[in-house]
């Protein structure tokens with residue numbers, strides 16, 4: 001899997017990167033994805049670490065020539081940091097119980113709405129476990145404003161089927177489309193835009209193009225992010241599937257007696273994942289295990305039974321952290337290890353992306369001079 005990821009990455013850097021800025025918004029269909037990287041399933045599990053990827057690209061390319069791609073990667077970093085400052089947004093999402101018309105919902109998730117493009121995308125999401133970024137925007141917009149379904153159910157549907165399902169990118173993007181992330185500014189999917197950027201594959205799509213943003217009067221206060229450490233403290237470390245990077249960390253893991261690999265099953269998840277997605281995650285875990293000899297796959301009960309304190313590679317806001325918060329009796333026995341890059345970048349994620357963007361030169365400077373993950 002690591003080799004495959006590396007090959008896919010090199011392939012994109014050699015072939016797709018140069019035209020990325022002008023071509024990235026086109027969705028030419030699942031058989032033709034050369035205009036985008038398709039790396040999200042690796043990046044979201046850190047099979048490819050996003051900071052490594054930025055460093056690698058900038059070692060060969062001038063920033064001006066690749067800035068759009070670098071900026072897109074920073075969207076992921078930014079969303080994660082933003083959610084770290086407002087964990088309640090995630091909690092409210094997973095605990096939400098919105099009302100909806102069951103019949104409309106069933107039609108939507110079964111691709112039976114009669115809106116050709118949407119029905120095709122439902123099918124694609126279920127079979128490819130991926131959708132193009134522009135299509136995710138159209139999909140979410142149609143879901144919310146044409147089908148009148150709650151955004152929370154759409155976001156859950158995405159998490160269930162996407163290989164790259166990510167608490168921050170997914171929840172906050174759905175909120176953004178709905179018009180509650182950037183308040184009062186919703187994203188409207190337009191027939192003309194879909195026609196153009198699907199290369200005329202979908203024409204005459206009848207949509208609600210005049211919808212107002214959703215209203216959400218809740219104000220989320222800014223929290224301090226959890227304090228993370230950059231050095232080992234305990235004999236054992238627990239890793240979730242959200243960070244299975246090995247490249248620079250091999251020697252770091254060798255210092256542990258045990259590296260415990262934990263993947264939550266659906267019984268321990270609020271948002272249940274499709275079997276294909278869970279199996280994909282299992283494959284990634286196995287690939288990690290074959291690289292790091294002192295690692296072993298463990299169960300939730302094994303972790304709950306650990307008596308002594310243990311290190312955890314910080315999984316960020318999401319299901320994995322919820323599990324630790326809710327099921328480990330003494331959370332203080334956990335010593336959270338974080339990546340220096342995350343800790344640095346999240347400082348700039350308190351406000352909007354525009355604000356983060358202004359800090360990108362400073363962030364890049366940090367990344368190019370700090371290439372050791374932990375200490």
Ligand SMILES: Cc1cc2nc3c(=O)[nH]c(=O)nc-3n(C[C@H](O)[C@H](O)[C@H](O)COP(=O)(O)OP(=O)(O)OC[C@H]3O[C@@H](n4cnc5c(N)ncnc54)[C@H](O)[C@@H]3O)c2cc1C
Pocket residue numbers: 024036037038039040041043044072073074075076077079131132133134136137140158162164165166167169170171173174177
């Ligand atoms: C409603 C909605 C839901 C989304 N849910 C997720 C999700 O669960 N997980 C996820 O990783 N991305 C999510 N995205 C962001 C984006 O659609 C995907 O990251 C992208 O489509 C992945 O394809 P790629 O790897 O070919 O991206 P590329 O265009 O090649 O971009 C390279 C990398 O940059 C990052 N990236 C690119 N665009 C974005 C973006 N808008 N936001 C955050 N990161 C980005 C990803 O890590 C991606 O792999 C969502 C977007 C929307 C509109």
